[in-house]
Amino acid sequence: MFVFGGMLVKATWVHNLQPRIDDLQTFALPRHIMENTIPTRTAGCGPIEGSAGLELAALVSQIESHDEPQHSTHVGDDVSAAQAPGYDSPELPIEIWEQVFDALALDTRELHYKAVVKMWLSCMLVCRTWAASRCRLYRAFDAITLGKKKQVAKLAKIIRQKEFVGGVVRTVVLHRARLLGLFATMVAQKLPKVQKLEVHGAWPAESLHADATNVFLPLAAFTSITYLTLGHMEFPSALVFGRLACSLPNLSHLECTKVHFASRHYVPNQLHIRRKSISHLAVYGDGGDVMTFFAESTLATNLRHVILSWPSFGDLQRMLECSGASLSSLDVSFGFYVQSDAEVLETALSLRNNTSLESLSLNLFLNNADTLEYGWLYAVLSTISTKTLSRVSILLTNWTMGAVADGLDVALHSPVLDPVLCSRVDQLMCGSQFSNLATFTILCKVPSSLGNGVDEETRRCWQERVSLRFPRLAERAMLCVQIESL
Numbered sequence: 001m002f003v004f005g006g007m008l009v010k011a012t013w014v015h016n017l018q019p020r021i022d023d024l025q026t027f028a029l030p031r032h033i034m035e036n037t038i039p040t041r042t043a044g045c046g047p048i049e050g051s052a053g054l055e056l057a058a059l060v061s062q063i064e065s066h067d068e069p070q071h072s073t074h075v076g077d078d079v080s081a082a083q084a085p086g087y088d089s090p091e092l093p094i095e096i097w098e099q100v101f102d103a104l105a106l107d108t109r110e111l112h113y114k115a116v117v118k119m120w121l122s123c124m125l126v127c128r129t130w131a132a133s134r135c136r137l138y139r140a141f142d143a144i145t146l147g148k149k150k151q152v153a154k155l156a157k158i159i160r161q162k163e164f165v166g167g168v169v170r171t172v173v174l175h176r177a178r179l180l181g182l183f184a185t186m187v188a189q190k191l192p193k194v195q196k197l198e199v200h201g202a203w204p205a206e207s208l209h210a211d212a213t214n215v216f217l218p219l220a221a222f223t224s225i226t227y228l229t230l231g232h233m234e235f236p237s238a239l240v241f242g243r244l245a246c247s248l249p250n251l252s253h254l255e256c257t258k259v260h261f262a263s264r265h266y267v268p269n270q271l272h273i274r275r276k277s278i279s280h281l282a283v284y285g286d287g288g289d290v291m292t293f294f295a296e297s298t299l300a301t302n303l304r305h306v307i308l309s310w311p312s313f314g315d316l317q318r319m320l321e322c323s324g325a326s327l328s329s330l331d332v333s334f335g336f337y338v339q340s341d342a343e344v345l346e347t348a349l350s351l352r353n354n355t356s357l358e359s360l361s362l363n364l365f366l367n368n369a370d371t372l373e374y375g376w377l378y379a380v381l382s383t384i385s386t387k388t389l390s391r392v393s394i395l396l397t398n399w400t401m402g403a404v405a406d407g408l409d410v411a412l413h414s415p416v417l418d419p420v421l422c423s424r425v426d427q428l429m430c431g432s433q434f435s436n437l438a439t440f441t442i443l444c445k446v447p448s449s450l451g452n453g454v455d456e457e458t459r460r461c462w463q464e465r466v467s468l469r470f471p472r473l474a475e476r477a478m479l480c481v482q483i484e485s486l
Contacts, residue, residue: 184218422469
């Protein structure tokens, strides 16, 4: 064992590094760091939240209790025999220590996040090399949540006092959209490695209008942001939404959940569409406003990967026509619909213009009394004109099932797996126009509470019964039949 960041680290955690650390008996941090820094498993403490991020208030108390690293750039330079009598302080390459950090991080997942933050901050104070390394500090600091103006101001103050903190932030979450202007102004060019920005909540029209240069101009300084998430927001107009999306110079991924515009009106050429624009778009909920804007503003012409949830058929078709040859993958979830919708789909939806399509995924929501016709499925697949298509997935989701076996039986007898329809699709997908097709997947999704109850016999039976509906694909080993938990 050796002392690391105020903790005893088992040598077995780094057994793959044993040849490099055989001579390492004990490593000690400076006493002023080791005092009161040993994290303990406190009763009642919850686990670390891996993706939700840490509240700024919790981070501030930890950061302010530590000074910026002032030690030498070599590991062990500041550990003298006088400080730690009897201890060796070997200098190891930072690559070795980073693997030690990785191994140690695996054993801290059950600790309270405050203890973990305190431990890694102690490690950062050893030397500048450790401070610049990942130290798994990114696990603790990668997501910062801001919900009040004073939190934004506090973050800006901390970064001014300790610049290295700004370099470890990867995600910023704003729970109030009205904070965006303040945030962009106060921390512009101070978060050089932030990659993702999330904005949620109501956005009053008076807080952001078409001429709000105090918001959009500072956002242009965030050149490292590539991912923007917008949730449950209403913009005063389509133009304001477009200016926000176009203000981040290197934005490539845009995710919208229940985003609406008070006014859909948009005059073409009002925005400067940069050559390198959004390539990944995900729209969840009622996203008709967003899809219409992308089609009218020509932003859709650069889309390569699109995920749409419950879109209207007209908006979907306009998106497909505008994306044209740039579209590489399409994932569409169709909600519960009536027979008249199926008749519209059969004639209104076409993939003929998407000549570079490589992956297609269709998610269909079923119910126990499903009597709809799914002939449109064959009609849509037959419009594919590209020979680059390599993956097709049909996802069957049934939220109303009871037992797993009963749910699978409902899916099997659903019109979407009608023997006649399946035979037609089977023959179509084995045609010469799909010569590059590698996998055709039929995936049945079951509620997570039932996912663990799918035994191997049930899986095998499901696979055999579905395979009989697609004999040609099964014979060519292209058919993949799966069961997955929601």
